[in-house]
Amino acid sequence: MKMKRPPAPPTLPPRATRALSRYWARIRLCRRRHSAPPPHAGIDYRALVEQVPAITYIAGVGESGEWRFISPQVYPILGFTPEEFTTRLWIEQLHPEDRARLLREEQALLGSSDEKRQVTEYRMFARDGRVVWISDEYVLFYSHEGEPLYRGVLLDITERKEIQQAAALQEQRFRSLVQDMSDVIAVFDAGATINYISPSVQRVLGFHPEEQIGTSSLALVHPEDLAGIRRLLATVAKRPGDTKRTELRLQHKAGAWRWIEMTVTNLLHDPSVGGLVSNYRDITDRKTLEDQLRHRALHDPLTGLANRALLVDRLTHSLSRSRRLDQRLAVLFIDLDGFKAINDTLGHAVDDAFLVRAAQRMTSCLRSTDTAARVGGDEFVVLLEDATVIGDTTAIATRIIEAIRAPFAWDNKETCTQASIGIVFSGSVTDAVEELLHNADAAMYMAKASGKGRYEVHRPEEAKPRSKNHADAGSR
Numbered sequence: 001m002k003m004k005r006p007p008a009p010p011t012l013p014p015r016a017t018r019a020l021s022r023y024w025a026r027i028r029l030c031r032r033r034h035s036a037p038p039p040h041a042g043i044d045y046r047a048l049v050e051q052v053p054a055i056t057y058i059a060g061v062g063e064s065g066e067w068r069f070i071s072p073q074v075y076p077i078l079g080f081t082p083e084e085f086t087t088r089l090w091i092e093q094l095h096p097e098d099r100a101r102l103l104r105e106e107q108a109l110l111g112s113s114d115e116k117r118q119v120t121e122y123r124m125f126a127r128d129g130r131v132v133w134i135s136d137e138y139v140l141f142y143s144h145e146g147e148p149l150y151r152g153v154l155l156d157i158t159e160r161k162e163i164q165q166a167a168a169l170q171e172q173r174f175r176s177l178v179q180d181m182s183d184v185i186a187v188f189d190a191g192a193t194i195n196y197i198s199p200s201v202q203r204v205l206g207f208h209p210e211e212q213i214g215t216s217s218l219a220l221v222h223p224e225d226l227a228g229i230r231r232l233l234a235t236v237a238k239r240p241g242d243t244k245r246t247e248l249r250l251q252h253k254a255g256a257w258r259w260i261e262m263t264v265t266n267l268l269h270d271p272s273v274g275g276l277v278s279n280y281r282d283i284t285d286r287k288t289l290e291d292q293l294r295h296r297a298l299h300d301p302l303t304g305l306a307n308r309a310l311l312v313d314r315l316t317h318s319l320s321r322s323r324r325l326d327q328r329l330a331v332l333f334i335d336l337d338g339f340k341a342i343n344d345t346l347g348h349a350v351d352d353a354f355l356v357r358a359a360q361r362m363t364s365c366l367r368s369t370d371t372a373a374r375v376g377g378d379e380f381v382v383l384l385e386d387a388t389v390i391g392d393t394t395a396i397a398t399r400i401i402e403a404i405r406a407p408f409a410w411d412n413k414e415t416c417t418q419a420s421i422g423i424v425f426s427g428s429v430t431d432a433v434e435e436l437l438h439n440a441d442a443a444m445y446m447a448k449a450s451g452k453g454r455y456e457v458h459r460p461e462e463a464k465p466r467s468k469n470h471a472d473a474g475s476r
Helices: 014-035 046-052 073-077 089-091 096-112 156-181 201-205 223-237 282-298 307-327 341-344 346-365 392-405 435-447
Strands: 055-060 067-070 116-126 131-142 148-156 183-187 194-197 242-252 257-267 276-280 330-337 371-374 377-384 408-410 413-415 416-425 456-457
Touching: 014 156, 014 392, 055 073, 067 194, 073 148, 089 116, 096 116, 116 156, 131 156, 148 456, 183 201, 201 257, 223 242, 223 276, 257 282, 282 307, 307 377, 330 392, 330 435, 346 371, 346 377, 346 392, 346 408, 377 392, 392 416, 392 456, 416 435, 435 456
Parallel strands: 416 456
Antiparallel strands: 055 067, 055 148, 116 131, 131 148, 183 194, 183 276, 242 257, 257 276, 330 377, 330 416, 371 377, 408 413
C-alpha cells in the first residue's frame, strides 16, 4: 500500500521569517546570560586576605571596641596570633611616643564623622621586642546597627622608614658639614641664578643666605673679572661633570673687594643637584701677601722705588715698544753729590731718612708713566717713556735738580746737597739695556766733572768718559 506524503507546512512570508529568527536569537542570548557564572564567582576571598603581605582588619572604635577580624599576617609581622590580638594588646604594643597622638586622632575622627580614607603611621613593639613601623590605612563606617567600625589595612613599612631615616641622617650630616665649613658652596642654574648658598657666605661676604637666593651669581663680580667668569661658566656648562678653577674678585656687603678662589663643577645633569656647583674661599690675605712678596722682590725696601731687576724689565719692554711705535725713550742716571759727607756727619739713621726724602722729591717731578729706581747707595735711575721731545726730558731733569737742591731739615738744622744727572736717549735699533745704562752713567760723570748739580746729555759721537769705577770718590 502506498504511503501518502504529508502535506508541506505552510510557507511564511520572508518578513515573518526574519522576525522569527531574531526572536529565537534573543531567547538563546538570554539563556546564555542567565546560565553564565557571575564575574567574581570562584574567587576565594579568604585565601586572598590570608595571602596578601598586609594585615587586614575590622575593629571597633575606642578602647572598649574589640577587633572583629584580623588576618593571619599579624603573626609574621608582629608575632601575635589573630586570637591574641585585642584592642588592649594593640594599645599596649603601641610605641609610647605615638600612643597619645593616635588616641587624639581617633577622638577627632569620631567627632567629625568623616568617612574618608585615613592614613597614619606609627610604631608598634612586636612580640620579640622589635620596633615595627606600621602604615595604617582605614575608613570609618557604621554597621546596620549604627555601631562605628574601622575597616583597614596595616602595612609593614619598617624597611622604608629605615631607608628614609638613613637618608635623613646622611643629609643632616652633609648639611652640618656644609654649614660649619669655611668654604662657601653655591648652586646656581645655567642662567647663573643662585638656588642655594651655604651659611658661610655670611662670614666670607657679609650676606645672609636668604639675601642671595634668587639673585645672579655674577652680580658681585668685579667689572674687570666679569668677562672671564662668563666664559668659564659657558665652557663648564657645555660638558657634564666638567670642573674649572679660577681667581676673581667679589664685592663684600660692606663694599670692599675680596679675592676669591673658586671651583665650578657642572652637575646640571644630576637630578639630585640640577645646577652648577661653585665652591669658593676668601684668599684676600694670601693675595695681599703675594703682592707684598712680589713688591719686595722688585722694589727697594728703603725707598719703595723699583729696584734694578724691575728697572731692567721695564726698560726691556719699553725698548721693544718704542721700536714698534717708532718712539724714543730717555734714561736719567742720578747721583747725589756729597752724600758720603752727610752719612759720615749725621749717621746711618739720618742717612736712610735722607734717601727716602730725596726719592720722594724725585718722584714728585715725574709723570705717572715714568719709572724711578734706586740702583745703588745714592744712585737712582729714571726711565722716561715717549721722550720724543728733548726739551721735555731736560725740563724734568732740571726739576729734579732743583728739588734736590732745596735744603733738608734735620733737628732744627738744614743740610744741602745737589744731584748730577746723565741723560741718554734711545735711537738705534741696536740699543741694549746695559748699554743705555752705561752711557747714562758716563754722562752723569760728565756732569760731575763740569761742576756738579747739573745734567749732561750723552752724545754718541763724543769720546766715552772714564768709568764710574775709576772716578775719584772725593769728587762725589
